[in-house]
Amino acid sequence: MKRGNWARADFDELWAWSADGIVRTADLREAGMSGYAIDDRCRRGGPWQRILPGLVLLHNGTPTQRQRRTAALRYCGDEALLTGRAALAEHGYSTSESTADVHILIPHSRRLQSVGFLTVERTARMPDAVLRGNLACSPLPRALLDAVRRIRDTTTVRAMIAEVVQRGDATPPELMTELNRGSRRGTSIPRRVLEEVLAGAHSVAEIDARDLWRHSGLPEMLANHDIEDEQGRFLARPDGWFDDVALAWEIDSHNWHLSPEDHEHTLARRARLQAAGVIVLSSLPRDLRLNPARTVAHLRAHYELARSRPRPNVRVRK
Numbered sequence: 452m453k454r455g456n457w458a459r460a461d462f463d464e465l466w467a468w469s470a471d472g473i474v475r476t477a478d479l480r481e482a483g484m485s486g487y488a489i490d491d492r493c494r495r496g497g498p499w500q501r502i503l504p505g506l507v508l509l510h511n512g513t514p515t516q517r518q519r520r521t522a523a524l525r526y527c528g529d530e531a532l533l534t535g536r537a538a539l540a541e542h543g544y545s546t547s548e549s550t551a552d553v554h555i556l557i558p559h560s561r562r563l564q565s566v567g568f569l570t571v572e573r574t575a576r577m578p579d580a581v582l583r584g585n586l587a588c589s590p591l592p593r594a595l596l597d598a599v600r601r602i603r604d605t606t607t608v609r610a611m612i613a614e615v616v617q618r619g620d621a622t623p624p625e626l627m628t629e630l631n632r633g634s635r636r637g638t639s640i641p642r643r644v645l646e647e648v649l650a651g652a653h654s655v656a657e658i659d660a661r662d663l664w665r666h667s668g669l670p671e672m673l674a675n676h677d678i679e680d681e682q683g684r685f686l687a688r689p690d691g692w693f694d695d696v697a698l699a700w701e702i703d704s705h706n707w708h709l710s711p712e713d714h715e716h717t718l719a720r721r722a723r724l725q726a727a728g729v730i731v732l733s734s735l736p737r738d739l740r741l742n743p744a745r746t747v748a749h750l751r752a753h754y755e756l757a758r759s760r761p762r763p764n765v766r767v768r769k
Contacts, residue, residue, distance in 0.1 A: 471521045472509045473502065503567060516540065516548060520586055523553040523569045532556045532580055532587050534572070535601065538594035539611075541583035542620075547598065547611055554597060556589060572597075576633065592621045592629040599644075600637030608640050609647075609655045616648060623648045656702045656736035657690050663739060667747050669754055670695055677768035680727050686765065687720040689731075696757035697765055699724050699731045700750065702739070728763030730756055 468474070476489055492499040493507060502508040503526045508518060520537050532538070535554030539547040552570045557563055559575040580587040588594060595615055599608045615621050627645050630638055647658050657674065664672045673692040678699070679685055691700030701721065724731050732753040738746050 469509055470525060471518050473518060473522045473525055474507045474509060475525065476505050476507055479507065503569060516550070517584070517586075519553050519568055523555050524586060526566075526569065527555050527557055527563060527571065528561075530558055530561070530577070532578065532589045534589040534594050535570075535598040538583075538588040539591075539598055541586055541588050542581075542591050542594060544611075544614065546614070554601075556597075591615065592626055593633075595621070596626065596630050596633065596641060599641045600634075603640070605640050605644065606655070609644050609658055612641065612644050612648065613655045613658070656739060659736070659739040660691060660700065660702050660734065663743055663747050663750070664691065664700075667750055669693065669751065672700070673767065678724070678729070678765055679768045681764040681766075683768075685768070686723045686727055686729070689720075689724070692767070693754060693757070694767055695762075696754060697729050697762050698754055698757040699729050700753075701731060701733045703733055703735050727765050728760075729765060730760075 476486075479489055480486065489499075489507065491497065493501050496511070498509075498511055500508050500511050502514055502518070502522045506522050506526055508514055508522070514522070516537075520533055520541070523537070524531055524533065532555065533541060533553070534556045536547050536549040537553045537555075552568050554570045554572065556572055556574050556577060558577050559573045561573065563571050563573075565571045578589045578593050581590050582588070589597065595611065599611055602608050602611075612626065615626075616623060623645055627642075627649065630641060630645065644658070647661065661672070661674060670693060673694060675688055675690065676692050677685060677688050678692060687699065689699035690702045692698070693700075701717070703717070721731055721733070730753055732750060734746055734749070
């Protein structure tokens with residue numbers, strides 16, 4: 452808007468002039484609006500509101516998450532980047548979105564305080580910006596690890612890391628490299644989860660299954676290894692494999708296999724294993740979490756069943 456035009460502009464013009472409804476009070480003053488007029492519109496019950504110091508939101512309802520992120524970046528300046536859950540949402544991980552705060556990275560040389568919903572983190576390791584929806588974000592691996600190192604719940608950390616890995620947007624080695632480059636603060640849980648994933652468990656449910664196996668007293672369980680028959684034909688890659696008795700443990704993790712094609716592949720894989728004489732135990736993710744003792748009992752029972760029959764001629768593919 453040109454100076455002095457604010458009074459003649461209709462609401463649509465003013466909104467178009469803004470960034471997603473966010474306007475700097477300095478820009479409004481430059482356009483000729485008095486401080487009193489701004490304050491009057493931002494009063495309780497007024498049509499506008501102050502979203503962060505020096506920034507006005509051109510409506511009085513609850514700000515959207517995008518408006519909060521836009522305001523945070525405008526408040527922090529051109530060098531700032533969204534990171535953590537805020538950046539994950541912009542990268543397409545809406546399930547990771549948080550209404551608690553908007554996490555921003557700024558160069559270590561700058562001094563800026565966190566305020567309201569805005570959490571400011573100074574870093575000597577500023578990444579290159581990645582634009583998502585016209586908002587400057589940290590790259591996905593950095594955003595993910597900045598998010599999970601501030602979370603104390605192991606299950607949540609597992610779910611967030613597993614989703615990124617399952618979607619193929621980052622590999623466990625890439626994430627571990629990024630983790631090792633950054634601050635060590637808050638890294639114990641994500642480091643442990645990444646070590647589990649690197650060991651071969653690719654979903655939250657499979658990691659839970661590995662934890663239960665550790666408490667079962669059973670011999671070694673291999674995770675996600677290819678199994679072949681005596682002619683060398685591929686049979687399946689079960690979530691868990693007890694090679695001494697040819698027992699396969701499958702986790703029906705629908706969170707990671709939602710399509711009908713995936714379901715058909717699961718049934719076909721199971722049929723091949725059973726046709727080759729392999730004993731197959733299927734468990735639901737909720738049973739691993741809600742009924743761990745019963746799940747371990749089923750695992751032990753299937754192990755004994757597999758041990759009681761002659762072992763079929765199948766093997767782990769080299």
